[in-house]
Amino acid sequence: MAQTSTASRPARAVAPPSPGTVRSLLVKIVLLGIVDAISLYAVFMLVLQDNWVVAIVVVAVSALVNWIYLSRRFLPAKYLTPGLIFLAVFQVFVLLYTGYVGFTNYGTGHNGTRDQAVNSLLASSLQRVEDSPSYPVTVVDRFGELGLLVTDPEGDAFVGTADEPLSRVPDAEFDGGRAVAAPGWTSLTFQDVIARTAEITALAVPYSDDPNDGALRTPDGSNAYRYLSTLEYDASAGTMTNTQTGVVYSDIGTGAFVADSGEELRPGWQITVGFDNFVRAFTESSIRGPLVYVTIWTFVFAIASVALCFGLGLLLAITFQNARMRGVKYYRLLLILPYAFPAFLSILVWNGMMNESFGFINQVLFGGASIPWLSDPNLAKVSAILVNVWLGFPYMFLICTGALQAIPEELTEAATMDGARGWGVFRQIKLPLLLSTTAPVLIASFAFNFNNFNLVYLLNNGGPRDTTTSLPVGHTDLLISMVYKVAFTGQNRDYGLASAFSIIIFLIVAGIAVISFSRTKALEEIQR
Numbered sequence: 001m002a003q004t005s006t007a008s009r010p011a012r013a014v015a016p017p018s019p020g021t022v023r024s025l026l027v028k029i030v031l032l033g034i035v036d037a038i039s040l041y042a043v044f045m046l047v048l049q050d051n052w053v054v055a056i057v058v059v060a061v062s063a064l065v066n067w068i069y070l071s072r073r074f075l076p077a078k079y080l081t082p083g084l085i086f087l088a089v090f091q092v093f094v095l096l097y098t099g100y101v102g103f104t105n106y107g108t109g110h111n112g113t114r115d116q117a118v119n120s121l122l123a124s125s126l127q128r129v130e131d132s133p134s135y136p137v138t139v140v141d142r143f144g145e146l147g148l149l150v151t152d153p154e155g156d157a158f159v160g161t162a163d164e165p166l167s168r169v170p171d172a173e174f175d176g177g178r179a180v181a182a183p184g185w186t187s188l189t190f191q192d193v194i195a196r197t198a199e200i201t202a203l204a205v206p207y208s209d210d211p212n213d214g215a216l217r218t219p220d221g222s223n224a225y226r227y228l229s230t231l232e233y234d235a236s237a238g239t240m241t242n243t244q245t246g247v248v249y250s251d252i253g254t255g256a257f258v259a260d261s262g263e264e265l266r267p268g269w270q271i272t273v274g275f276d277n278f279v280r281a282f283t284e285s286s287i288r289g290p291l292v293y294v295t296i297w298t299f300v301f302a303i304a305s306v307a308l309c310f311g312l313g314l315l316l317a318i319t320f321q322n323a324r325m326r327g328v329k330y331y332r333l334l335l336i337l338p339y340a341f342p343a344f345l346s347i348l349v350w351n352g353m354m355n356e357s358f359g360f361i362n363q364v365l366f367g368g369a370s371i372p373w374l375s376d377p378n379l380a381k382v383s384a385i386l387v388n389v390w391l392g393f394p395y396m397f398l399i400c401t402g403a404l405q406a407i408p409e410e411l412t413e414a415a416t417m418d419g420a421r422g423w424g425v426f427r428q429i430k431l432p433l434l435l436s437t438t439a440p441v442l443i444a445s446f447a448f449n450f451n452n453f454n455l456v457y458l459l460n461n462g463g464p465r466d467t468t469t470s471l472p473v474g475h476t477d478l479l480i481s482m483v484y485k486v487a488f489t490g491q492n493r494d495y496g497l498a499s500a501f502s503i504i505i506f507l508i509v510a511g512i513a514v515i516s517f518s519r520t521k522a523l524e525e526i527q528r
Contacts, residue, residue, distance in 0.1 A: 032066055048143075061085065102499035105255050105273050108492045109266040117269040121240060121257070122211045122229040123204045129214070132226035136178040139193055139200055139221050140185035146196070148205045148216060148224060149187070151179045159185065165206035166216070193221040231265075240265060277500035287497070290466065290473045290482070295508075297381065298478045302449040305388045306442055312389065313396025314434070317404055318426075332401075339394030347458040350387045374460040377475035384476050388455055392445070403437040404430065443516045447509050451480040479505050 039062040046055035065085075068077050104110075112120075138149040140159065147161040149172065157172035157179035173181040181187050193200060204215040204227065214228035232241045238251040249257035249265050256268030281287055316335060320328045338346060353360040354373035362369050373383045411429050456462050462477035462485070472485040479501065487498035 028069060032069060035065060036062060098499050098502055101495055102277055102503050103272055103274060104270055104496050105268075105276075106270050106496045106499075107494040110255050110268045110270050112267070112269055114269040117256075117267050118233050118240075119206070119211055120267050121265055122231055122233060123215065125230040126204060126215060126217070126227035127230060128217075129226045129228055135216060135224040135226075137216075137218050137222065137224045138178065138180050139188045139196075139218070140182060141188055141192075142185050146199055146203055147185065148203065148218065149179050149182050149185065150205075150216060150224060151177065157182065160205040160216075162203055162205065165208050188221075197221070273496070277496045278504075280497065281500055281504070286470050290469045290471050291501075294473060294477055294479055294482050297476070298450060301381070301385060301388075301452075301478060302446050304385050305392060305449040305452075306445050308385070308389045309392035309396045309445070310400075310438075310442060312393040313398075314400045316393075316397050317400035320401070321404055332397075335397055336394050338390055339398075343391055344454060344458055346391060347387060347455055350383075350390070351459050354383055375464050377464055380460060380464060380476045384455065384459060387459060388449065388452065391455070392449075396445075399438055399441055400434065403434050406437065407433050439516070443513055446516075447513060450478070450509055451505070452478065453480045453484065456481045457484075 039058055042058050043055045046052070046058065065081060068074050068081055133153055135153075136151045140147045140149045142161075145161055147159055147164075149169070150158045150160070150166060151174075152158060155177060157169040157174070158166040159169050159172075159182050160166040169179065169182045171183060172179040188196070200221050201217070201219055204217050205224075206215050207213040207226065211233055212229070214226055216224040217227050218224040230242060230244050232243050233239075234241065240249040240257045241247070242249075247259050247263075249259050249263075252258050253271075254264075254268070255271040255273075257265040281291055319325070320331060325331075351374070354362075356362060356370055356372050356375060359373070361373065362371050372379055374380050407430055411433075412425055416425065456476055456478050460474075460476065462474035462481045464476075465472075465474050471482075472490040473482050477485070483498045483501045483505070486501065487493055487495050
């Protein structure tokens with residue numbers, strides 16, 4: 001058989017790429033370039049901070065993103081990747097980090113590492129050496145970090161920052177025996193020095209790797225002087241000694257240097273304390289007392305809010321379902337208005353109307369009375385529930401209206417034919433079916449009101465303040481606002497204890513949700 005010549009075969013025409021394909025490819029390259037640039041900057045900053053683990057994670061995620069979007073496969077992954085990344089960063093990481101902090105002493109005075117605490121203690125007790133020589137300096141900057149370019153008496157140049165001790169600069173530029181520039185650093189002008197005087201005078205550059213060698217500080221940005229600390233650190237013994245008083249402070253495992261008298265040097269450092277925060281929450285009277293009554297009030301507030309909002313919403317939904325009602329659509333529009341306005345604006349308006357001195361309620365409705373709606377502990381709780389009902393009942397009204405309209409009329413007619421009347425039809429037919437439909441909404445509403453931070457914070461900031469405890473807690477604080485105050489207000493901010501409270505709140509809400517959803521199965525059987 002004769003072999004067919006390949007030259008006789010017709011050539012296939014290759015279609016040029018369409019403009020849309022080229023445009024989408026360019027957009028993809030530009031977007032990936034932006035992502036890679038951000039990742040590269042993040043890796044660079046993380047490496048400068050010696051945070052290699054996070055830097056490796058960023059590099060791995062960036063490589064994975066590029067692989068997914070530059071490949072012609074993995075179509076589902078192209079849509080899932082952004083959501084998964086945001087989920088990991090803003091949800092999973094936050095939850096894991098909160099759980100980690102709950103087992104540490106992280107808070108005021110325990111924010112950094114042991115080395116940072118030692119350096120901070122030595123720097124805070126620096127005193128100028130009387131016979132210290134004057135060191136000519138040039139203030140330099142590197143990516144916003146200040147440093148001192150120092151010329152020692154032998155004419156050598158050294159550079160250092162608050163975190164990095166002095167190191168030799170072999171190729172520095174000199175002007176009249178003073179080092180004025182160093183590679184990788186930007187020398188500040190006289191105007192820059194004047195503008196950043198506060199930062200420069202507060203800067204203390206460690207003289208060497210040994211923290212006991214003191215530091216160099218400059219009062220004017222042109223000359224520096226040697227400072228030594230009144231504290232002396234012994235790394236081998238793990239002690240800090242006050243050279244003026246002779247008092248020795250030891251590391252006893254609490255994350256701080258403590259004297260025999262119990263006096264503690266601050267700052268300390270962050271350590272893992274296990275379940276100590278949870279033990280403190282339930283054993284220390286100053287913490288246990290507020291935790292108990294705040295927890296009770298949180299349950300009362302959440303249950304009362306859900307019950308009243310649901311009851312009022314259901315009552316209005318049944319009322320407006322009556323065929324004899326006229327102008328129902330206008331009434332429904334008016335009832336939805338509290339739900340349509342931003343909640344924070346409504347809360348602030350209620351805060352003004354409930355003002356004891358010049359609020360609308362006292363001045364107009366009660367003829368100038370001085371009713372302490374927000375300053376009396378009991379009235380403040382009633383006020384919080386009333387405002388929350390005002391904000392929440394329109395939502396329950398909408399839910400109940402839809403649920404009632406979804407109930408088949410045949411069931412009502414059959415019950416009526418069997419002899420049931422109004423209340424009996426509602427209690428035995430409509431209410432079980434309504435509860436089976438709205439049960440998930442009620443559970444979600446309970447969880448929302450259990451953590452209703454906005455209402456408590458904006459209405460009266462959890463007040464009035466409870467003066468019987470050292471914690472910054474008020475009589476209307478919920479657990480979530482108590483966590484906020486423990487973590488972010490007051491002189492001593494205890495992030496570890498606040499994280500432990502957050503874990504407790506999560507366990508409570510999760511347990512209630514699991515139990516509630518299991519109970520709804522009985523209601524689902526009714527619908528079947």
